[in-house]
Amino acid sequence: MVTKISPARDYLLFGVFAIAVLTMPVWLAPIGAGYPDLLQKFAIFGLFATGFNLLFGLTGYLSFGHAAFLGVGSYTAVWSFKLLGMNPIPAAILAVVTSGVFALAIGYVSLRRSGIYFSILTLAFAQMSYNLAYSVLTPITNGETGLRVLESDPRLFDSSANADGPLISNLFGIEMTGYAGFYFCAVVLLIGFFIAQRIFRSPFGIMLRAVKTNQNRMNYTGLNPRPYTLAAFVISGMYAGLAGALMCITDPLAGAERMQWTASGEVVLMTILGGAGTLLGPILGAALIKYFENIFSAFNEQTLHEVFSFLPDFLEYPVVSVAGLFVGEGWHLTLGVLFMLIVIFLPGGIMEGVSRIGRLFKRSSSKAEPSGATAPAE
Amino acid sequence: MEILRVEGVNKSFGGLRALNNVNFSVEEGTVQAIIGPNGAGKSTFLNCMIGRLAPDTGTVMFGDISLTGMKPYEINQVGVSRVFQTPEIFSELSLIENIMIPTMAKRDGSFALHAFKRLDQDAEVRDKALHMLEDVGLVEKRDDISGSLSRGDKRRLELAMCLSQDPKLLLLDEPTAGMSRADTNNTIDLLKRIGDRGITKVVIEHDMHVVFSLAEKVTVLAQGAIIAEGKPEEIKGDPRVQEAYLGGAHL
DSSP states (O other): OGGGOOHHHHHHHHHHHHHHHHTHHHHTGGGTOOSHHHHHHHHHHHHHHHHHHHHHHHHOOOOSOTHHHHHHHHHHHHHHHHHHOSOHHHHHHHHHHHHHHHHHHHHHHHTTSOHHHHHHHHHHHHHHHHHHHHTTTHHHHOGGGOEEOOTTSOOTTOOSOOOSSOOOOEETTEESSHHHHHHHHHHHHHHHHHHHHHHHHSHHHHHHHHHHHOHHHHHTTTOOHHHHHHHHHHHHHHHHHHHHHHHHHHSOEEOGGGGSHHHHHHHHHHHHHHOTTOSSHHHHHHHHHHHHHHHGGGOOHHHHHHHTTTSOHHHHHHHHHHHGGGSGGGHHHHHHHHHHHHHHHOTTHHHHHHHHHHHHHHHHHHHHSTTTTTOOOO | OEEEEEEEEEEEETTEEEEEEEEEEEETTOEEEEEOOTTSSHHHHHHHHHTSSOOSEEEEEETTEEOTTOOHHHHHHTTEEEEOSSOOOOTTSBHHHHHHHHHHHHHHOSOOOOOSSOGGGOHHHHHHHHHHHHHTTOGGGTTSBGGGSOHHHHHHHHHHHHHTTOOSEEEEESTTTTOOHHHHHHHHHHHHHHHTTTOEEEEEOSOHHHHHHHOSEEEEEETTEEEEEEOHHHHHHOHHHHHHHHTTOOO
């Protein structure tokens, strides 16, 4: 399985992925997703889901509190803007460090249990963080209003404090909005993907799969599963923190709602939808959910009438009223139906579908030329 | 030289006395069998040795290391491996990966964060794993998912996983349970072959055929206590053993 994938194929996969990500503004434009705001979300949530998958996909530990790290990363990034200036790089680094420390503390306690108890513990921690951010920690988080960068903040290294217009994160003068913001997020996603790919193929990655498969055997093989799971938890928390920082880099505002349990649930959906335990799956899942959220929710009755205008009137109205349930406010319904269909028919997510189609092609091509095509690669 | 020495081990579960002052020792390089009727305390005894259960009183010495109170992975790291009654393998991983994991555990210790090198380029581990698979005759299936193996093959894989660590002491809990006659004989051959490596083995077994073809010394447990110990031939003729274990029937 894993051992059969050669380094050359991995570099090829990474190359293709990098090109696909960097040219997203071009090839996503025809389906209406080529605008920077949504592209940034694809990259940010792709990174978030990639990190989540390192924990859930490899070790099988289902964390229901990953949004806490997203929030911690966001707050850290905004504080970095406030204190150090609007450069995104220190913000990203500090966010990774802080969320890593946070994950170490939460993971140390939560990983004492496995299965559903672990999920509940992480959920409890995340809800605790959310409520603390709203109430007790208001001096740090600015409570309900959310934390933002003000003109009066020290911003140590921003000597030329630009007094006019809102404060926007900038990388040595390049403002992190629009396509520039997307490309910054995309590069961070690529770095994150590269690291995840290395972890997947490494001895550490295999140990994490071993944790998922049989912890008892692991113990009696002379391996201590605890530090492995903790390391995976911390790395995964750092990814979430980095994703949180990217949210603030593209829009310097951090609110507590980012830590709510719905946000934690969303990343679980993304990962399962795309395919837990696969490299590309979670990113696909993240993109799909964000696409639905932005495109389907923007549909209204007017657009539906335009879409179905080819139908005769007596058909058009009922069709539009049924379809209307699935768009606009009802996009959650579409997502729910899609999620159910995938879980029932493709338990391995979209990636299982892709590999099934791939196998279908392989079989038909090996029938055409029976010699050679099926020779095992050494 | 004694490699394992168990002294005065007691273990109770509530009111049930599972082990009653058990003394037991194993000479280095020998094969020793523990037999006994169902519920005699064989598995409890093994679990006390391997750190899964903590004995109420008594000591378990491995060479000059006390195993009492050590965690299972620590016990493995000092050179004790265990084969389970139902094969415990990494069933979602390929055969070769199943062997690479214990090989790395032996080399790198109980935790090592090698997150950036490629596993498939670690020639040392790979070669050793392939060699091990050849030894147990599973090398053709090296890239199969181990969960798809037959029960006999799973057992052989588990054995290969343990052997890849070059253990000093190998504990086998009913290694032929639920196997066909042919598979049982294959396993016996395999266990005899690995005897050449000088690994000390303790076998818990039900099947007398296996016991008498493998063991050099047999210990009989009944109701949590040792009732007889000696060479297989002596045990065969011991009336107490026949009474306790076989209900008086002759072997």
